[in-house]
Amino acid sequence: MKHMKWRRTHYSAEITSEMDGEEVIVMGWVHSIRALGKIIFVILRDREGFVQIVAPKQKVGEDLFKQIKKLGTEDVIAVKGKVIANEKAPNGFEILPLELEVLNTAQRPLPLDPSEKVPAELDTRLENRFLDLRRPKIQAIFKIRSEMLKSVRKTLYNEGFIEVNTPKLVASCTEGGTELFPISYFEREAFLGQSPQLYKQMLMATGLDRVFEIAPIFRAEEHNTRRHLNEATSIDIEMAFADDNDAMEMLEKVVYNAFVDVYENRSKEIETLGIKFDIPPKKFDRITYDEAIEIANSKGVEIVWGQDLSREAEKAIGEEMGGLYFITDWPSETRPFYTMPKEDNPEVCKAFDLMYKDLEISSGAQRIHQYDLLVENIKKKGLNPDGFTYYLEAFKYGMPPHAGWGLGADRFTMVLTQQENIRECVLFPRDRQRLTP
RNA sequence: GCCCUGGUGGUGUAGCCCGGCCUAUCAUACGGGACUGUCACUCCCGUGACUCGGGUUCAAAUCCCGGCCAGGGCGCCA
Numbered sequence: 001m002k003h004m005k006w007r008r009t010h011y012s013a014e015i016t017s018e019m020d021g022e023e024v025i026v027m028g029w030v031h032s033i034r035a036l037g038k039i040i041f042v043i044l045r046d047r048e049g050f051v052q053i054v055a056p057k058q059k060v061g062e063d064l065f066k067q068i069k070k071l072g073t074e075d076v077i078a079v080k081g082k083v084i085a086n087e088k089a090p091n092g093f094e095i096l097p098l099e100l101e102v103l104n105t106a107q108r109p110l111p112l113d114p115s116e117k118v119p120a121e122l123d124t125r126l127e128n129r130f131l132d133l134r135r136p137k138i139q140a141i142f143k144i145r146s147e148m149l150k151s152v153r154k155t156l157y158n159e160g161f162i163e164v165n166t167p168k169l170v171a172s173c174t175e176g177g178t179e180l181f182p183i184s185y186f187e188r189e190a191f192l193g194q195s196p197q198l199y200k201q202m203l204m205a206t207g208l209d210r211v212f213e214i215a216p217i218f219r220a221e222e223h224n225t226r227r228h229l230n231e232a233t234s235i236d237i238e239m240a241f242a243d244d245n246d247a248m249e250m251l252e253k254v255v256y257n258a259f260v261d262v263y264e265n266r267s268k269e270i271e272t273l274g275i276k277f278d279i280p281p282k283k284f285d286r287i288t289y290d291e292a293i294e295i296a297n298s299k300g301v302e303i304v305w306g307q308d309l310s311r312e313a314e315k316a317i318g319e320e321m322g323g324l325y326f327i328t329d330w331p332s333e334t335r336p337f338y339t340m341p342k343e344d345n346p347e348v349c350k351a352f353d354l355m356y357k358d359l360e361i362s363s364g365a366q367r368i369h370q371y372d373l374l375v376e377n378i379k380k381k382g383l384n385p386d387g388f389t390y391y392l393e394a395f396k397y398g399m400p401p402h403a404g405w406g407l408g409a410d411r412f413t414m415v416l417t418q419q420e421n422i423r424e425c426v427l428f429p430r431d432r433q434r435l436t437p
Numbered sequence: 438g439c440c441c442u443g444g445u446g447g448u449g450u451a452g453c454c455c456g457g458c459c460u461a462u463c464a465u466a467c468g469g470g471a472c473u474g475u476c477a478c479u480c481c482c483g484u485g486a487c488u489c490g491g492g493u494u495c496a497a498a499u500c501c502c503g504g505c506c507a508g509g510g511c512g513c514c515a
Contacts, residue, residue, distance in 0.1 A: 036479080037472035056473060073466085088474055109447040109467045109485095117477060118449050118465045123507055178514055197515070221514045222438065228514070311511070336515030363515095381515085421508095433506080 005101055006078055013048035017092040020085035026051055026095065027078045027103070029134065030071050032115055040068050044079065045114075047139070052094040053079055054086075060097055067100050074106035074114065074134075122423065129428060129437055140269035141425060144262050145413040149214065151261035152235055152407075155254045161210040161237065166199035168192060168216065172387060179220035181230075192218035195406065198391045200238035201338065201367055204402040205394040212237040214409065224432055226421045227359060227411060231430040235412075238404035244340070244350035244366035247403035248286075248326060251354055251362060254407070255324065256282050262416055275418045284354070285325040292327050295320045306331045311358075318358030328352045337377040340366040340403075354407070356415045364405025371395040 009025045028046035035041075038057040043050050057065045071077065081097040111127070112120040114134040125132040132138055153163070169185065170193045180191040196213050203211050217234045235254075239247060259279050263270070270277045287295075292313075293303050299316040303309065309317070309327075317327075332341050332349040339349045351365035368374045374395055378385045385392060413425035423429040428437055 032476085034475045034478055035472090036475060039473040039475080041475050041478090043476080052476080054474080058473080086474090088476095090476060112448060113466065115466095115477090120448060121507080124448075195515070219514065223513060224438085225511085225514095226509080308514095338515075383515095 004078065004103060006080060008046075008078075011048035012044065012046050012051035015051060015083055015093060015095075017083075017085040019083040020093070022083045023080065023098070024083055024095065025078060025080045028076070029106075029114075030073050030075045030077060032073065033071055035069060040065070042068060042071060044077065045134070045136075049136075050090070052089050053081065053097055054084070054089070054094045055097060064097060064100060067102075068097070071102070072106060072108055074108075074110060074131075076103040076106075077101065078103055122421065126423060126429065126434065127437070133427070136272050138424075140266075140272040141413065141417045141419065142427065143269045144266050144273075144417050145409070145425060147262050147266050148258045148412060148416055149235075149409065151258040152214070152254055154261075155257045156210075156212045156237065159210065159250065159253070161212045161239075162208055164200070164203065164208075164211045164213050165215065166193075166196040166203075166213060168218075172198075181218050181220045194219050195234065196236050197336075197338070197406075198388075200236055200404060201402065202391060202394040204238055204240045204367075204369075205397070205399045209240045210237070222432055226423075227414070229410065229422055229426060229429055229431055233409035233426075235407040235409050236404065238367075238402060240400040240402045242366075242403045243401065244328075244352060244364070244403050247364050247366065247405050248328075248352055248354075251364065251405055251407065252282065252284055255284075255354070255362075255412075256280060258412070258416070273417060280324050284323075285321060286328055287321070287325060288329040289327055289331065289348075290329065292317050306333050308334050314355075314358040314360075318355065321355070322357060324354065324356050326352050326354055335365065337381045337383065338365075338367045338374065339377075340368050350403075352405075354405075359411060359415065361411045361415060362405050362407040364403065366401070366403040369395065369399045369401045371399075 006025045008027045012026060012028070015024060026044055026046065028044045031043040031045035031050060033040065033042050040055040042053040042055065044053055055065055055068045060068070078101040079095060079097050080099040081095040083093055084096050085093050110131060112124055112131055114131055116135055116137070120132070133142070156163075169183070170191050172191070178194050180194055183190050183192060195217055196215065200211055200213065213236045215234060215236075217232050219230055219232070221228070221230070237250065239250065263277055263279055292309065293305065296303050296309070296313040296316045299320070301310070301313045301316045303313050328351070329342070329348050330351040332339065332347055335349050335351045339351050342348045342350060349365065352363065353360050354362035368377060371392065374392065375385050378388060410422050410425045413419070414422055417425065419425055423431065
């Protein structure tokens with residue numbers, strides 16, 4: 001409507017009944033209005049919670065009373081008022097308004113109900129995501145996601161990692177594997193990056209030693225599941241002078257610390273979500289691919305050695321293992337060309353997946369650092385080394401042994417917030433059909 | 438991409454199997470009114486919908502075919 005006269009002095013959650021008599025300015029949305037004749041109760045919602053504004057006609061005066069009576073749900077308001085301790089009010093206090101400023105009004109009816117009296121379907125919610133995100137339960141997911149990202153950064157900085165940014169506009173399309181999104185790059189064709197893999201490996205040849213990147217990855221697969229998106233956020237690390245075991249230990253630290261930080265700093269959001277939140281052990285169980293197959297077989301799920309695990313197999317194994325666990329020692333043929341084979345048996349490689357029940361949340365490996373072996377492996381996968389020239393050059397002039405992993409930020413958020421659909425954990429998800437909002 | 442299920446006011450639903458008393462249920466939201474302690478306030482009045490295209494039939498929200506979209510499952514997924 002007009003420019004703001006005031007600035008917020010307190011979020012709703014910062015006010016207590018001990019502040020009785022104090023003057024405060026709160027700002028937020030009209031969550032609900034209960035008008036009963038000569039007294040009106042307005043629940044104001046802001047990022048941190050709710051606060052009740054009470055307006056008895058006698059005390060607030062004719063004009064202010066009229067102004068409050070005209071308010072509608074989801075109007076944006078600023079209220080200057082006095083904190084009143086009152087046992088009848090929610091949380092033991094309420095605000096008696098002295099002055100009200102309507103900062104903006106909301107059209108009605110709303111496309112969905114932020115007060116959650118009537119549920120809305122996921123599709124409706126995503127179509128109106130800004131309104132959906134006004135709901136405390138939905139905000140809780142993203143506050144936890146933020147806490148997780150903060151924690152991951154903290155752990156990695158503490159462990160001597162350097163945060164980097166690699167290109168998302170890439171030229172290569174010769175790698176095989178996942179489909180890429182083609183884009184036009186002036187007179188040439190280019191692609192959106194599907195992984196920072198090759199770049200973070202090249203950085204191992206620079207002496208930066210430990211790098212990480214938290215960035216989007218793009219995959220043009222027409223998948224249609226609860227755990228895939230076409231744009232995802234990947235937490236990627238690469239560490240030099242390290243092997244697969246070092247990488248797994250780093251992953252344990254990162255994941256464990258994130259659980260602890262979310263538990264300690266976001267207890268309110270955990271409660272809002274109504275989930276049971278358990279901190280995992282510091283060390284996660286480890287089983288080999290062969291052992292995983294045995295578990296699947298014992299539950300009647302057949303897998304041929306050398307194949308990736310089917311959903312059915314993942315579910316069977318997840319049911320047996322529960323929680324977080326590694327699957328190690330994968331057949332080399334199931335893994336990308338840069339994965340280091342085992343010295344004693346090159347049919348098996350130094351790769352690992354980190355699973356949460358039946359959901360893969362991270363995969364990593366020790367990488368090949370020898371030029372000749374790498375070229376040989378590229379050929380073995382049916383790829384052309386000429387397409388990797390820029391990458392292979394980095395292996396010619398002193399590449400240290402190295403290892404790393406990629407952890408899906410969206411999937412990790414699913415685990416932390418116990419969501420069943422990855423779309424719940426992304427603000428504006430991009431899937432096969434959704435390109436807006 | 439395949440399979441299953443579904444699409445009814447702003448939102449969420451009942452009705453569909455077994456076509457016709459559907460002038461389509463209920464809740465909530467929304468508009469108007471009454472009410473001084475609500476907290477899913479209560480009460481009264483009102484507005485508002487059958488996914489699209491084709492077919493069967495005297496008659497279609499309801500049966501059939503196709504499209505689009507959604508949810509779930511699978512596949513795909515360095």
